[in-house]
Amino acid sequence: MLPSFELLEPHSLDEALKMLATSEATPLAGGTNLLPDLRAHGRAGRRFISLAALDQLRGVEHKGNRVIMGGSTTLNDILRDPLMPKAAPSLVSMAKVFAGTMIRNAATIAGNICYGSPSADAIPPLLSVDAEVTLTSAAGERTLPLDSFLLGYKKTAHQPDELLKTVAWTIPAADSANLFYKLGRRRGDAITVVGVAVTVVIESGSCSKARIALGSVAPTVFRAKEAENILIGGPLTAATIDQAALTAAQASRPIDDIRASAEYRRHAVHMLVRRLLTQAWQTSGAKQHD
Numbered sequence: 546m547l548p549s550f551e552l553l554e555p556h557s558l559d560e561a562l563k564m565l566a567t568s569e570a571t572p573l574a575g576g577t578n579l580l581p582d583l584r585a586h587g588r589a590g591r592r593f594i595s596l597a598a599l600d601q602l603r604g605v606e607h608k609g610n611r612v613i614m615g616g617s618t619t620l621n622d623i624l625r626d627p628l629m630p631k632a633a634p635s636l637v638s639m640a641k642v643f644a645g646t647m648i649r650n651a652a653t654i655a656g657n658i659c660y661g662s663p664s665a666d667a668i669p670p671l672l673s674v675d676a677e678v679t680l681t682s683a684a685g686e687r688t689l690p691l692d693s694f695l696l697g698y699k700k701t702a703h704q705p706d707e708l709l710k711t712v713a714w715t716i717p718a719a720d721s722a723n724l725f726y727k728l729g730r731r732r733g734d735a736i737t738v739v740g741v742a743v744t745v746v747i748e749s750g751s752c753s754k755a756r757i758a759l760g761s762v763a764p765t766v767f768r769a770k771e772a773e774n775i776l777i778g779g780p781l782t783a784a785t786i787d788q789a790a791l792t793a794a795q796a797s798r799p800i801d802d803i804r805a806s807a808e809y810r811r812h813a814v815h816m817l818v819r820r821l822l823t824q825a826w827q828t829s830g831a832k833q834h835d
């Protein structure tokens with residue numbers, strides 16, 4: 546049974562921010578993390594602020610080559626957006642394998658990011674497109690790279706009086722590939738064993754930019770930056786791809802749990818990063834040389 550709780554229901558963003566500044570309440574979006582947690586470990590009398598009526602926080606704007614997504618945009622909103630397959634292919638691949646449709650109707654992008662779970666599926670794709678988050682409070686707004694927002698296991702730079710207002714990024718360049726793969730114990734409704742998102746930008750047959758983001762293999766989702774650097778400045782040969790994939794696996798700090806051993810996860814990172822980089826190189830239109 547759910548312990549009793551108090552629910553504040555603001556009708557505007559300003560009202561919500563005032564409540565957050567003064568009432569020690571927690572934002573409640575889709576509730577798909579918070580309510581199971583409350584049922585499992587909650588104490589009675591907690592206070593929540595429902596974001597349900599704040600339409601300003603929901604929806605996707607495409608402005609030139611920028612995408613600005615409201616924090617309360619749901620996973621199914623992402624799948625319904627006709628421009629998203631070009632704006633962030635990895636995010637669409639992720640949304641297709643995120644939970645089941647009922648959860649996707651409620652689960653929001655801000656809830657996924659702010660919960661700070663190492664297995665948050667939306668984070669690797671967003672890191673792979675260099676997303677930034679904008680946080681707003683009664684005192685003002687600040688924008689920071691998503692990469693620096695993630696501080697550790699269920700620890701983020703989010704302050705109690707702030708709401709995550711938007712997530713924004715620049716659409717990947719034309720000569721690029723942006724891919725995601727989720728390894729789980731089964732196809733539907735599975736907590737991720739390893740999540741990988743990669744971006745490569747190829748200019749005149751040479752890799753000018755690379756991103757490798759990994760989920761479920763460290764206390765927080767992270768970018769394997771040393772591995773990314775191996776790819777820059779030349780064609781992606783089988784040897785460089787394998788070296789980068791191995792370096793990404795070595796940068797992982799997985800744990801043993803009921804879903805997989807740490808050793809298996811590290812091996813899966815090596816194999817999946819190698820597979821996605823190979824696919825990315827091939828789909829970005831370049832020819833691989835050995």
Ligand SMILES: Cc1cc2nc3c(=O)[nH]c(=O)nc-3n(C[C@H](O)[C@H](O)[C@H](O)COP(=O)(O)OP(=O)(O)OC[C@H]3O[C@@H](n4cnc5c(N)ncnc54)[C@H](O)[C@@H]3O)c2cc1C
Pocket residue numbers: 571572573574575576577578579580581596616617642643644645648651652653654655656657658659660664665666667703707708709710734735736
């Ligand atoms: C059956 C089931 C299947 C699931 N499958 C997956 C899956 O495949 N992949 C996956 O990654 N997750 C999965 N989840 C976890 C969960 O659905 C997601 O993390 C979801 O994105 C959380 O969003 P929410 O809107 O429900 O967040 P909530 O539960 O409402 O909130 C989560 C946290 O974010 C904070 N928050 C929410 N919105 C804001 C905001 N705008 N500003 C500041 N803080 C905010 C809340 O205060 C809270 O701390 C699953 C959960 C269930 C129950």
